[in-house]
Amino acid sequence: MFFKDIVGQDSAVQKLRDAIDNNRLPHALMITGPEGTCGLALAWAAAQYILCQHKHDGEACGVCPECIQASKLGHPDLHWVYPLINKGGSGKDASTSEDFLPEWREAISQNPYINLSQWIKAQGSDENKQAHIFVSEAGNIIKTLSTKPYESDYRILILWLPEKLNEDAANKLLKIIEEPYEKTYFLLVSHNPDQIIGTIQSRVQRLQLAPIDYLGNFVQPGIQIPDEEDRLYFFEKFCSMMRLSYARKLYDMKKWSEEMSGLGRERQKSFLQYAQNLIRENYVMNLHQPELNYMKPDEEAFSSRFSRFVNAKNVEGIMHELEVAETDVTQNVSSKMIFFDLSLKLIMLLKAGSQT
Ligand SMILES: [Zn+2]
Known part of the structure; x- marks a missing residue:
């Protein structure tokens, strides 16, 4: 995903790019905007830009191994967390995002503007079901981030919809969000920031997306799939x-x-x-x-x-x-x-x- 694919958010793109170029990216940044805005795509583009080994003119190169892996959601230092349907029953042995990576890869490669009900459907579930980020996920995040980065100087975790963190999970993450490990970035993407537990809200900086101009030439970025x-x-x-x-x-x-x-x-x-x-x-x-x-x-x-x-x-x-x-x-x-x-x-x- 490239910054140039992000349509209609020039100011947010510029802020992010500047922050990364000048080494001023906050360790925990929350991109906010209503459903249908490109927060997830923007976080993805930022992650690829951070990881790229040959960025030039404010853009990732698109061809270095880091770029390829990031664009395919296969980079070992780029982690994704998203809400899941609780199939395991109790929170303790519920599945984690890693278990659904193939579905997630396919879903957001086809549509980086995905909304929660589309994602629930892509998990093979009834779209009226509730999805959450469970405490088992929080444990997994802490475990993952406590190891050294595999290939890169940086490690990035994109967490989609922090408003779906259940209370235990949110509490467990507070410390690591406030004091993350070295060279680790949290990029949170929220559609309803007011629903996020206050202690998380106060620990992240915000980047607000512009509202979508439905009358403008609004096109979806990313891969165009021909029939x-x-x-x-x-x-x-x-x-x-x-x-x-x-x-x-x-x-x-x-x-x-x-x-x-x-x-x-x-x-x-x-x-x-x-x-x-x-x-x-x-x-x-x-x-x-x-x-x-x-x-x-x-x-x-x-x-x-x-x-x-x-x-x-x-x-x-x-x-x-x-x-x-x-x-x-x-x-x-x-x-x-x-x-x-x-x-x-x-x-x-x-x-x-x-x-x-
Ligand atoms: Zn690159």
């Missing part, structure tokens, strides 16, 4: 783009560009976003952590052979060219030129990636 028909088409075009550029088939590349220029600008943009996503997936595939990959079987089959051409030597370059093409598409540059130019750039980039 299956478009996805199949984009996938086929992605494969042919890579094959043709790799084999330097200029004549066929030109024909391919002509076909792409026949799509509307919106679909061209969607294709280029889809291509960026698939490049990221291929790069991640080289980390050999299958739980971080989200691909359909056809994409996975292609990537099992293609991923070795996407690596540290060229991934930034490829992503950059796809982004440039996406910007050009929105600026009325001849789209035949955009796509042909892109495929030419890919020749060199794929060559760079295939050299050992």
